Amino acid sequence: MRVLMFGWEFPPHIAGGLGTACEGIVKGLAYNGVETIFVMPSASGDEDQSCTRIINASDVPVDTVSTSVDEFLDRVKFVHIGTNMVPYADPEEFSRLVEEDRLRQVKDFSVSYGQKYKFSGKYGANLMEEVARYAMVGGTIALRHKDEFDVIHAHDWLTYYAGIAAKELTGKPLVVHVHATSYDRGSVDNIDTRVLAIETRGMQIADRVVTVSDLTRNIVINRYHIDPAKVVTVHNAVDFSGRENIEVSRGVREKTVTFLGRITFQKGPEYFIEAAAKVLKRTKNVRFVMAGSGDMMNRSIRYVARLGISDRFHFTGFLRGADVQKMFALSDVYIMPSVSEPFGISPLEAMRTGVPSIISKQSGAAEVLKYAFKVDFWDVDAMADDIYALLHYPALSAFSAKAGYDEVNALKWNAATAKLKAVYESVLK
Amino acid sequence: MAKKSVCLYFQVHQPARLRLYRFFDIGKDSHYYDDFANRTILRRIAQRCYLPMNALLLEEIRRNPGFKVSFSITGTVLEQFERYAPEVIDSFRALAETGRVEFLCETYYHSLASLASQAEFVHQVEKHRSKISELFGVVPTVFRNTELIYSNAIGEQVYALGFKAMLTEGARHILGWKSPNFVYSCETKPRLKLLLRNWGLSDDIAFRFSDRSWDQWPLTAEKFIGRMKENAAEDEIVNLFMDYETFGEHQNAASGIFEFMQALPGMVINDGTFEFVTPSEAVKKHKAVASLDVPDAISWADEERDVTAWLGNELQQEAFNKVYAMTEKLSIVNDPVLWSDFGHLQESDHFYYMCTKFFSDGEVHKYFNPYDTPYEAFINYMNVISDFQIRLDEQRAALDVKEEAIKEATAAPAAVKKKAVKKK
Numbered sequence: 001m002r003v004l005m006f007g008w009e010f011p012p013h014i015a016g017g018l019g020t021a022c023e024g025i026v027k028g029l030a031y032n033g034v035e036t037i038f039v040m041p042s043a044s045g046d047e048d049q050s051c052t053r054i055i056n057a058s059d060v061p062v063d064t065v066s067t068s069v070d071e072f073l074d075r076v077k078f079v080h081i082g083t084n085m086v087p088y089a090d091p092e093e094f095s096r097l098v099e100e101d102r103l104r105q106v107k108d109f110s111v112s113y114g115q116k117y118k119f120s121g122k123y124g125a126n127l128m129e130e131v132a133r134y135a136m137v138g139g140t141i142a143l144r145h146k147d148e149f150d151v152i153h154a155h156d157w158l159t160y161y162a163g164i165a166a167k168e169l170t171g172k173p174l175v176v177h178v179h180a181t182s183y184d185r186g187s188v189d190n191i192d193t194r195v196l197a198i199e200t201r202g203m204q205i206a207d208r209v210v211t212v213s214d215l216t217r218n219i220v221i222n223r224y225h226i227d228p229a230k231v232v233t234v235h236n237a238v239d240f241s242g243r244e245n246i247e248v249s250r251g252v253r254e255k256t257v258t259f260l261g262r263i264t265f266q267k268g269p270e271y272f273i274e275a276a277a278k279v280l281k282r283t284k285n286v287r288f289v290m291a292g293s294g295d296m297m298n299r300s301i302r303y304v305a306r307l308g309i310s311d312r313f314h315f316t317g318f319l320r321g322a323d324v325q326k327m328f329a330l331s332d333v334y335i336m337p338s339v340s341e342p343f344g345i346s347p348l349e350a351m352r353t354g355v356p357s358i359i360s361k362q363s364g365a366a367e368v369l370k371y372a373f374k375v376d377f378w379d380v381d382a383m384a385d386d387i388y389a390l391l392h393y394p395a396l397s398a399f400s401a402k403a404g405y406d407e408v409n410a411l412k413w414n415a416a417t418a419k420l421k422a423v424y425e426s427v428l429k
Numbered sequence: 430m431a432k433k434s435v436c437l438y439f440q441v442h443q444p445a446r447l448r449l450y451r452f453f454d455i456g457k458d459s460h461y462y463d464d465f466a467n468r469t470i471l472r473r474i475a476q477r478c479y480l481p482m483n484a485l486l487l488e489e490i491r492r493n494p495g496f497k498v499s500f501s502i503t504g505t506v507l508e509q510f511e512r513y514a515p516e517v518i519d520s521f522r523a524l525a526e527t528g529r530v531e532f533l534c535e536t537y538y539h540s541l542a543s544l545a546s547q548a549e550f551v552h553q554v555e556k557h558r559s560k561i562s563e564l565f566g567v568v569p570t571v572f573r574n575t576e577l578i579y580s581n582a583i584g585e586q587v588y589a590l591g592f593k594a595m596l597t598e599g600a601r602h603i604l605g606w607k608s609p610n611f612v613y614s615c616e617t618k619p620r621l622k623l624l625l626r627n628w629g630l631s632d633d634i635a636f637r638f639s640d641r642s643w644d645q646w647p648l649t650a651e652k653f654i655g656r657m658k659e660n661a662a663e664d665e666i667v668n669l670f671m672d673y674e675t676f677g678e679h680q681n682a683a684s685g686i687f688e689f690m691q692a693l694p695g696m697v698i699n700d701g702t703f704e705f706v707t708p709s710e711a712v713k714k715h716k717a718v719a720s721l722d723v724p725d726a727i728s729w730a731d732e733e734r735d736v737t738a739w740l741g742n743e744l745q746q747e748a749f750n751k752v753y754a755m756t757e758k759l760s761i762v763n764d765p766v767l768w769s770d771f772g773h774l775q776e777s778d779h780f781y782y783m784c785t786k787f788f789s790d791g792e793v794h795k796y797f798n799p800y801d802t803p804y805e806a807f808i809n810y811m812n813v814i815s816d817f818q819i820r821l822d823e824q825r826a827a828l829d830v831k832e833e834a835i836k837e838a839t840a841a842p843a844a845v846k847k848k849a850v851k852k853k
Contacts, residue, residue: 251456252819287815289452298804305747310811311818316452317808326453 001424002035004149004166006138006159008121010040010047010054015123017345018179021212022155024239026052028417034424037149039141039162041134042121057137058119060144128194131158138162139169146170151424153177157195160202167205173427176206181219184266184340200224207427210420212236212343213364234420235368236343237413240352246322248329254287254312255391258331258355260324260346263294268337268360268377273300275337277307278384279391286312286391291327293318328353332397333390337377338363347372348411351404356397358386368411371403432704434666435657435697436624436711438573438596439673441479441502442539443471443509444778446799450809455816461770466799468513471506475514478677483520485687489694490527496694497529497705500673501573504537504557505776507564518564525565531707534558534569534592540775541739543574543583544726545753548760553772554590571595571708575777577626577670577729578736581722584615584623592621594712596670599625600727600734607719610664614717622712623721626670626729630660635671639684647685650692654700665715667703670729731786739780744807749780751814755821762824770817774810782806 005026009019026036030051043056117133120126142152142165152174154163160176167174182196203209203224209231211217217233220226257279259272269290276288290300290313297315304313319327328334334350334357341363348365350357351372359366360377373390375382390397448463490496502521510517524530536542537557542550554572562568572592574583579597587595599609609625633653637643645652661667672679680686697703706714730738740746752774759771783803800806 249457251454251458252815253456298802301804301807302743305743305807308747308750310747310807311751311815314452314455314812314815315808317805323453330453 001033001151001421002149003029003037003151003153003424004142004145004172005036005038005052006134006152006154006162006166007038007040008156008158010038010043012046013044013121018156020239020345021179021236023048024237024413025417025420027239028237028413029420031414032417032421034417034421037145039138040121041119041130055141055145057134057141058116058121060137060141061116127158131161131198134159135161135165139165142166142170142172150428151175153424154202154206155179157199157202160198164202164205173207174205175208175210175423175427176202177210177212178203178216178220178342179212180342181216181223183219183223184216184342186265206230208232208423210234210423213367215340215362215364215367216342232419232423234416234423235364235411236345237411237416238345238348238352238408239413240409243352245353246325246329248326250330252287254285255332256287256289256330257333257335257387257391258289258291258327258350259335259337260291260319260327260350261336263290263292263297263300265296266338266340267294267296268339269294269296269300270303271337271377271380271383272335273303273307273313274380275335275383275387276313277309278380279387280309280312282388283391284312286387288313289316289327289331290314291316291319291324324349325353328355331355333358333387335383335387336360336363336365337375337383339377341365348408351401351408354401354405356390356400356404358383358390369404369407371400371407373400433661433664433702434706434711434714435703436499436666436668436706436708437497438499438501438533438668438670438708439675440573440671441500441506441673443467443474443503443506444539444776445505445509445773446470447779447809447813450812450816452812455812456819459770459816459820461813461816462773463799467509471509471513474674474678475510475517477682478674479514479517480520481682481687482673482676482690483517483524485691486530487520487524487527489691490524490529493694493698495698495705497531497707497710498524499531499533499571499707500524501533501535502561503535503539504553504560505539505773507560522565525567529707531571531709532561532565532567532569533571533573533596533708534561535573536575538772538775539575539777540772541575541578541736541749541777541780542775543578543586544736544740545749546756547586549753549756549775550586551590554587571624571712576739578726579623579723579728580726581615581617581724583726584621584723585618588615588618588621594622594624594708596624596626596668596708597723598727598729598734599628599668602734603721603723603727608661608664609668610661610666611718612666612712612715613719613721616720616722619717619720622717624666624668624708624711627660627667628729630657630667631669631671634669634686634689635675635679638675638680638686638689648689650689650696653689653693654697654702658702666706666711668711738784738786739777742783742785742803744783744785744803745780748783748807748810748814751811755818758821758825762821762828764824767817767821767824774813774817779806779810783810 007022011019011023026038029036036052037055038052039055039057041057043054047054119130152163152166152172154160155177156179163174182191182199203226209220209226211220211233214233217231220231221228261267263269304310328350334347334355336344336347336359338344338360339362343364347357347359358373361374362377366374373386446463446466447461486498534557536553538553542553558569571594572587573596577596577598609627613623615621638648640646657667676686726736727734728736740749782798782800783806785803
């Protein structure tokens with residue numbers, strides 16, 4: 001079994017959890033005897049290639065098809081996307097701008113035809129353009145390695161067009177992997193319709209849709225209206241190999257309750273703040289930390305100030321690398337009150353560090369974690385109860401730390417990818 | 430006819446800027462200040478402003494027998510001078526020795542204590558008064574509150590501390606049709622006289638001096654005297670109050686600000702309409718024409734001339750409440766190191782950095798702000814406050830242990846006796 005996999009990032013240079021998951025998947029597949037070729041827009045060369053072959057899309061000249069660019073665009077049937085948002089333009093002005101932009105970009109394509117395109121591989125302003133170009137390069141790569149794979153596997157909407165192009169050009173089956181959906185990224189009335197269109201298209205054309213949780217599977221079925229028969233859940237796992245427990249010395253004597261992640265609507269930061277205020281009414285022997293940054297950060301700071309608890313509620317800003325491990329090691333309780341979380345790997349990290357975790361029932365992780373405390377994201381009373389209990393009843397916290405540690409160590413990619421292998425087999429029949 | 434007065438007063442202050450103080454530092458590292466930035470900025474301003482301007486003023490005072498100025502120098506900046514630029518203190522001392530330079534009193538830490546805690550306010554005023562008399566050999570008799578913040582209640586406190594006059598802003602919403610160019614008195618303590626800043630003329634120098642789009646640019650000493658005469662045609666006194674950093678820092682040397690200040694004293698004296706006075710002379714010379722009722726605090730900051738630049742939003746109010754909530758515990762612990770940090774944490778500048786008024790005055794706020802956003806300023810400040818609280822609580826607890834030990838020690842002989850009895 002051989003798989004051509006399209007990703008967006010791969011450790012060590014990652015911005016989110018997607019790259020980490022991809023690494024776990026290719027390693028697990030290797031264990032299960034599945035070979036992978038991993039394509040990414042911008043490889044740095046220091047990726048671990050022991051389990052996969054990495055193709056850097058930035059190194060591949062687009063010489064795919066003998067036809068013109070327009071025909072190529074037509075062939076993979078992608079709608080060309082205007083990359084620049086133009087606020088405050090009237091409709092006529094906007095359509096003129098879009099048309100100009102389209103012509104310019106088609107010209108650009110012709111110019112770069114037969115040339116390499118240097119992807120940033122980031123999540124910047126020209127993301128849509130990169131996604132479109134990635135599709136062209138993806139098609140080229142698929143044709144060139146036509147005989148080296150059986151199945152195409154594309155991770156998240158960024159790579160769906162590449163997957164579609166590869167499928168159209170080679171006729172091989174496509175599996176798309178949904179790590180997150182537009183409905184998790186913003187509230188319903190705040191969705192990027194361009195992304196939504198790409199997601200929908202990818203899921204429709206795919207032969208199988210893999211979701212990271214049943215929660216996400218339901219979204220795919222109910223919101224994207226995808227046939228339930230072709231949607232399969234493969235829960236995420238986590239790879240802790242090579243992880244050393246770090247020793248930290250504590251500066252504060254009080255117990256610490258931590259939230260770590262992007263401070264956005266989806267992560268439910270305000271519920272954490274409300275729960276913190278409730279706990280602080282009962283006990284002063286605790287500090288709360290909100291680690292991370294995001295568009296709700298300033299609002300959260302103001303909220304904390306208004307509640308008058310900012311000497312017990314701290315913000316660290318965005319943490320990277322070793323600071324993340326340090327933060328977990330300094331914590332006594334971890335909390336993930338997400339409003340909508342496809343999976344949510346951070347509580348697994350916390351539990352692995354021996355920190356009891358409270359997670360929302362609206363997270364994919366809640367489906368696999370028996371020893372995490374589960375509450376509804378809006379139920380700040382229950383959240384406060386659990387925090388208080390974990391802080392004050394040592395038997396409870398010791399037990400859940402131990403059980404949680406064992407539990408997450410048992411969540412192996414080897415088992416998860418065995419399911420993935422079965423999915424591949426089902427599309428090859 | 431008696432000559433009209435012109436009163437020059439310069440504010441000298443630099444804050445103790447905080448270093449980037451992270452959550453991970455809380456409870457581990459109790460050094461809060463960005464020594465490098467504080468030293469660099471102070472040395473730069475000393476070279477550009479304090480030293481050349483002091484030299485210029487000294488020369489003009491020697492040349493013109495009628496020239497007088499006054500200063501208010503915060504305790505915080507004096508500490509920084511002592512540490513990083515002692516020659517600046519010497520140059521102020523040389524000015525003091527002429528006898529024609531008056532030094533005013535204010536809160537030692539340039540704080541908002543007048544709005545928070547009477548005890549802390551009194552403490553800081555006394556601390557500043559003794560610091561000034563120790564350094565310059567004169568005991569200040571006129572008071573200037575942080576950022577010219579004033580209200581009836583503050584006036585009462587200041588009067589109770591023995592001052593006969595106080596400086597504040599000629600705020601339009603307080604004055605109404607009245608002119609700032611007279612001496613006024615406090616509504617509730619009529620014996621406390623008030624000198625009001627003429628903001629129009631003061632800002633001509635402090636803000637507009639190098640503004641080429643201003644129709645009065647370039648401002649010459651002659652032109653300025655003309656404006657003073659016009660502004661105070663029927664009045665008695667023009668109070669020009671401004672930051673000392675105006676000279677050479679906010680208005681750079683190339684703008685001609687030093688030449689302007691060099692020309693002004695001689696020209697005012699030769700013109701003969703005005704004579705220079707210090708604040709204490711002004712209140713001796715002029716009678717109060719009316720009392721001013723100021724129920725809510727005013728200041729010289731921003732368009733509103735109130736205290737919203739420091740206490741306008743929830744972040745500022747929270748930080749303010751948290752820091753002043755510690756006063757009682759501090760006075761029990763009474764540790765000099767904690768007192769010093771507590772003082773520096775009260776500097777109004779920390780609250781100013783958290784200001785979210787981004788429109789008309791945001792630019793000015795930004796200019797003086799080491800932080801990118803008010804939120805960063807708040808987070809950093811609260812992290813420091815958290816560490817300070819831990820130190821305070823530890824010392825408080827240690828004190829309890831000590832007291833118990835003393836109690837036990839005094840009770841011990843009796844216990845021993847009892848035991849001895851039992852054994853028998």
